[in-house]
Amino acid sequence: xxxxxxxxxxxxxxxxxxxxxxxxxxxxxxxxxxGSAAKAGICHSFADDGRCISLLKILYSNHCIYDCAYCxxxxxxxIQRTTFTVKELVDLTIGxxxxxxxxxxxxxxxxxxxxxxxxxxxxxVARELRQIHRFNGYIHLKTIPGGSSRLVKEAALYADRLSVxxxxxxEGNLKMLAPEKDYxxxxxxxxxxxxxxxxxxxxxxxxxxxPLFAPAGQSTxxxxxxxxxxxxxxxxxxxxxxxxxxxxxxxxxxxNPTNLxxxxxxxxxxxxxxxxxxxxxxxxxxxxxxxxxxxxxNDAHPDLDLSVDPKLSxxxxxxxxxxxxxxxxxxxxxxxxxxVGPKSAKMILAARRFRKLNSQHLRxxxxxxxxxxxxxxxHELPTATIQELQPERVRSMLTMDLRxxxxxxxxxxxxx
Amino acid sequence: xxxxxxxxxxxxxxxxxxHAFRRKEYPDVILRPQGQRxxxxxxxxxxxxxxxxxxxxxxxxxxxGKTTCEQLLxxxxxxxxxxxxxxxxxxxxxxxxxxxxxxxxxxxxVLQIHKLDRRVLREVQRVLMFIRFERSADGIYFAPFAxxxxxxxxxxxxFKHRFADQQWVIYDTVRDYGFHYHGKRVEQITIxxxxxxxxxxxxxxxxEHENEDDYREMWRVYFRxxxxxxxxxxxxxxxxMPKRFxxxxxxxxx
Numbered sequence: 215x216x217x218x219x220x221x222x223x224x225x226x227x228x229x230x231x232x233x234x235x236x237x238x239x240x241x242x243x244x245x246x247x248x249g250s251a252a253k254a255g256i257c258h259s260f261a262d263d264g265r266c267i268s269l270l271k272i273l274y275s276n277h278c279i280y281d282c283a284y285c286x287x288x289x290x291x292x293i294q295r296t297t298f299t300v301k302e303l304v305d306l307t308i309g310x311x312x313x314x315x316x317x318x319x320x321x322x323x324x325x326x327x328x329x330x331x332x333x334x335x336x337x338x339v340a341r342e343l344r345q346i347h348r349f350n351g352y353i354h355l356k357t358i359p360g361g362s363s364r365l366v367k368e369a370a371l372y373a374d375r376l377s378v379x380x381x382x383x384x385e386g387n388l389k390m391l392a393p394e395k396d397y398x399x400x401x402x403x404x405x406x407x408x409x410x411x412x413x414x415x416x417x418x419x420x421x422x423x424x425p426l427f428a429p430a431g432q433s434t435x436x437x438x439x440x441x442x443x444x445x446x447x448x449x450x451x452x453x454x455x456x457x458x459x460x461x462x463x464x465x466x467x468x469x470n471p472t473n474l475x476x477x478x479x480x481x482x483x484x485x486x487x488x489x490x491x492x493x494x495x496x497x498x499x500x501x502x503x504x505x506x507x508x509x510x511x512n513d514a515h516p517d518l519d520l521s522v523d524p525k526l527s528x529x530x531x532x533x534x535x536x537x538x539x540x541x542x543x544x545x546x547x548x549x550x551x552x553x554v555g556p557k558s559a560k561m562i563l564a565a566r567r568f569r570k571l572n573s574q575h576l577r578x579x580x581x582x583x584x585x586x587x588x589x590x591x592x593h594e595l596p597t598a599t600i601q602e603l604q605p606e607r608v609r610s611m612l613t614m615d616l617r618x619x620x621x622x623x624x625x626x627x628x629x630x
Numbered sequence: 631x632x633x634x635x636x637x638x639x640x641x642x643x644x645x646x647x648x649h650a651f652r653r654k655e656y657p658d659v660i661l662r663p664q665g666q667r668x669x670x671x672x673x674x675x676x677x678x679x680x681x682x683x684x685x686x687x688x689x690x691x692x693x694x695g696k697t698t699c700e701q702l703l704x705x706x707x708x709x710x711x712x713x714x715x716x717x718x719x720x721x722x723x724x725x726x727x728x729x730x731x732x733x734x735x736x737x738x739x740v741l742q743i744h745k746l747d748r749r750v751l752r753e754v755q756r757v758l759m760f761i762r763f764e765r766s767a768d769g770i771y772f773a774p775f776a777x778x779x780x781x782x783x784x785x786x787x788x789f790k791h792r793f794a795d796q797q798w799v800i801y802d803t804v805r806d807y808g809f810h811y812h813g814k815r816v817e818q819i820t821i822x823x824x825x826x827x828x829x830x831x832x833x834x835x836x837x838e839h840e841n842e843d844d845y846r847e848m849w850r851v852y853f854r855x856x857x858x859x860x861x862x863x864x865x866x867x868x869x870x871m872p873k874r875f876x877x878x879x880x881x882x883x884x
Contacts, residue, residue, distance in 0.1 A: 226856075243792060258759055259853065263859075264861075265857075271856060272852075313849070470858060
């Protein structure tokens with residue numbers, strides 16, 4: 215099989231892994247070496263589905279001994295199988311990198327023979343890139359569940375980011391869909407990496423030349439909609455992982471119908487894109503807007519409202535904290551206003567030291583006044599806010615607008 | 631009405647600002663050589679003077695810091711209409727207040743400068759994202775590009791650091807100049823008889839390295855293969871990767 219054919223098969227087999235970020239590491243180029251990592255990451259292209267292509271995201275092999283129902287590479291699936299050689303992958307990465315096609319390599323694999331055998335191959339690719347080719351670009355390695363701790367630690371020495379995919383948000387459902395897997399085999403490498411990173415940071419404080427240990431941290435992925443888990447379960451798990459495992463990112467992957475005959479999985483034809491979008495918005499609220507998970511989903515609202523974004527939904531459920539005065543509220547409260555993001559919150563804080571801000575200023579700064587108007591007071595005559603209008607009214611006014619946007623073919627009815 | 635004429639360089643603009651202060655007057659327009667002249671106006675022509683320019687720059691740095699200097703330079707590179715007057719206004723306000731005014735976004739010209747700065751930095755970022763090198767027969771990696779603003783000089787440091795062990799050329803096909811890195815230093819060049827097509831950026835066949843077509847094809851295969859067909863979203867793709875970049879993109883050009 216020629217190389218092009220291998221790329222075609224093994225890229226297609228890797229495409230359901232969502233992660234493609236190349237951020238978090240600022241590895242510098244060494245004399246005589248090639249490449250560097252950019253702290254904020256760089257996207258190099260955007261595929262036809264609109265997702266960014268930053269890394270060469272590919273599998274080492276799509277042979278797999280496991281039979282996880284949700285996975286396209288499961289043992290019982292009848293697809294064409296192939297495996298790279300270490301050299302092929304290394305040359306391909308360097309060749310693409312030199313042409314500025316990619317930021318680096320994101321290597322994962324189906325499990326060949328046993329977890330350690332597979333993990334050893336992945337580590338070997340990374341080692342050759344770093345040591346023989348003196349490659350300083352970004353490397354993201356997948357740790358194979360059940361891989362030995364020695365290999366995980368070695369992987370962290372070469373990789374910028376490591377990830378272990380949890381995939382199914384509750385252990386019971388994981389057991390049902392992937393009988394060979396369990397939570398401990400996923401979580402133990404995660405804890406190992408976390409401890410390694412903590413230890414590295416301490417040593418680095420004393421010895422400047424301590425070798426890097428997964429400088430861009432680790433991430434994981436959860437599949438959405440393959441199991442009946444509620445948004446509350448998913449977000450609590452994510453929040454927990456951020457708090458206890460110091461994860462950089464949790465990715466949410468709307469289940470793509472990759473298994474059409476298994477009755478354990480829902481019969482869907484399109485992935486739950488809206489739900490996935492709302493989960494990402496909630497994730498952002500937790501990471502950048504100082505929201506706690508209970509404020510987004512709780513016993514009364516275990517699932518996210520698909521018709522409005524989670525921040526607006528929070529505001530409508532908590533009208534008593536509004537209106538917020540943009541000229542005096544602190545950062546935490548500014549971030550709660552629908553239509554104000556982290557950037558505009560920061561700009562408001564800076565700008566209001568010079569003068570009191572009115573709605574004109576806010577609009578120019580980038581606040582989405584269409585939403586924010588019901589939740590703020592500023593330096594001008596008061597307008598009708600959520601207090602006067604009641605949440606239901608605000609909701610209907612805002613969603614009516616949204617509906618207009620999402621129906622491009624809707625035109626006004628003729629009067630005659 | 632009062633108009634200033636300058637040579638279109640940043641140093642020229644700084645000199646014009648110096649003149650405005652020295653002559654205690656406030657021009658209505660500061661024009662580039664190609665600019666639209668006013669019909670009934672008193673004209674003052676500014677000879678670029680590095681000493682004067684440096685003095686203005688020092689003043690800006692003293693009160694606004696390095697970031698302000700960079701911000702003004704970026705805003706200048708946007709070549710937006712009347713950006714010269716904006717910069718003059720900004721400098722006047724800065725010298726009047728004698729403290730950084732970058733954060734005073736309630737002030738309309740500070741906000742406009744801020745937005746122009748961001749617009750230009752976005753273009754810089756896009757050069758880093760979308761530039762594509764092709765290997766030529768003599769081993770030089772060649773990349774043509776057509777940025778909206780004159781931002782190539784701002785990207786050279788990045789490529790020099792990253793591709794320190796390969797020879798490369800990045801070339802601005804609109805402004806017809808580029809940079810050549812030959813292992814040690816980066817030099818500005820102009821290619822007189824180009825061995826590449828201006829429309830496609832493609833090197834002529836005899837100039838191309840023998841493996842080049844393989845890599846190009848492999849990248850295209852990868853690009854097609856990584857997309858999930860259930861999720862096709864061309865609008866999103868174009869939002870992130872506007873069509874004006876496609877002509878030099880290996881995966882998109884025909």
